[in-house]
Amino acid sequence: MLVMMCLAMGLVFEIFMLSWLFAKLGFLSDSFMRRCRKHAVVIILVMSAIITPTSDVFTLSLVALPMWILYEVSILIVKRTVTHK
Numbered sequence: 001m002l003v004m005m006c007l008a009m010g011l012v013f014e015i016f017m018l019s020w021l022f023a024k025l026g027f028l029s030d031s032f033m034r035r036c037r038k039h040a041v042v043i044i045l046v047m048s049a050i051i052t053p054t055s056d057v058f059t060l061s062l063v064a065l066p067m068w069i070l071y072e073v074s075i076l077i078v079k080r081t082v083t084h085k
Contacts, residue, residue: 019074030079
């Protein structure tokens with residue numbers, strides 16, 4: 001269980017690099033990420049429900065909140081990357 005949690009959260013923290021790379025390649029824009037924010041929150045909640053070992057809301061929110069913050073920061077990274085082209 002611990003190994004699965006560490007691997008899953010390690011993959012989640014790669015969202016910065018993926019968003020930067022896709023923005024550099026022209027596949028991703030900050031306006032698209034803002035428009036799809038509702039979908040991203042649902043996907044984040046589903047992923048956190050899969051990652052967490054228990055079914056309580058507290059643990060789910062402990063995993064989902066950092067993922068959501070990472071998504072919001074990724075929007076800022078993509079915006080900065082696109083404007084510096």
